[in-house]
Amino acid sequence: FLLPALMLKMARFSNATKHALAPKRRSVFAFATAAALALIIRFIVRKLSSLRAKKTSLSGPVLFKETFVSWHDDTLLTRWVNEYMHEAEKAVGDDALRRAIDKKNQRDGTLEDGSSEYHITMCGVWELTSSGQRFNGHMQFLEDAENLSLSRATPLGMGLLWDGDNFALFVVVDWPELQDLRMRHGFKPNYPHITVAFRDRDIHNQPKDATSLIR
Secondary structure, eight states: OHHHHHHHHHHHHHHHHHHHSOHHHHHHHHHHHHHHHHHHHHHHHHHHHHHHHHHHTOEEEEEETTTEEEEEEHHHHHHHHHHHHHHHHHHHOHHHHHHHHHHHHHHHOBOTTSOBOOOEEEEETTOBOTTSOBOOOHHHHHHHHTTOOGGGOEEEEEEEEEETTEEEEEEEEEOHHHHHHHHHTTOOOOOOEEEEEESSSOOOSSOOSGGGBOO
């Protein structure tokens, strides 16, 4: 909305100024106005490109649609997933894995280069506190989560769960710092993980911890 408004103001200024100028100078003024507009447009495009680049290199906690807080770090989480991807391929096969990744990407989306988007869910509105009440302090949780560091978390390996013919693959993560934060906000421990793929749907009724690791 900023660019059209700016162009409209410049156009009005240009028209008012052209009438005040001698005819011989109008063409020079029009050229200068067009050049100025081109520079402004180029500047705005560069700014928008910069914002898009920052979005793809996001690192830290994010509150998603007032529903859950998750940690994003495209570089590190992708590295962790790739480190154990061979275990997933060996467990379910290349074709099944590729289809399952596509299924997961349909839910979570992809980065601008088409690669998978990964995150670690930290807390969600579906959870109850230890007192049995719905949690509504997500903004405070988000603020406190800014003090956490993924460098103090450890990937344990590729986990695999089955539910009939359906399966879910994920990297199990040990993150004591997250569990401490959850405890301070009245949550029970959860199972930090990075969802990698699922055949039909994600599996939420089984623990995604060290017991699920591919052996």
